[in-house]
Amino acid sequence: MTLMERDGALALMSSLLAESSSGRGRTVVVAGGIALGKSTVLQAFAERAVACGALAWRLSSVVERGLELADAFG
Known part of the structure; x- marks a missing residue:
């Protein structure tokens, strides 16, 4: 994945x-x-972390789950 201006982070x-x-x-x-x-x-x-052998979890807040992008921008 190529990201612009994110190398430092x-x-x-x-x-x-x-x-x-x-x-x-x-x-x-x-x-x-x-x-x-x-x-x-x-x-x-x-x-990257998984490629190095780490375990990665993806979590979100209750508010974000099921929230459609269109709903977020009204």
């Missing part, structure tokens, strides 16, 4: 994954406005 998350693999737990918060690519960055990172 992916590199940071990859380094934190490497640290967590050595026993140093890490947490990442991805924040931003609507349609800025947060989900795309997280999907790309999850694919």
Whole structure:
């Protein structure tokens, strides 16, 4: 997956994954406005992490489940 201008974020998350693999737990918060690519960055990172042998979970809030994109933009 090719992402524009996301190399820094992916590199940071990859380094934190490497640290967590050595026993140093890490947490990442991805924040931003609507349609800025947060989900795309997280999907790309999850694919990289799984390729490295990590377990990736995809979670969403109760509000987001079943919410159609058209409903979100009214």
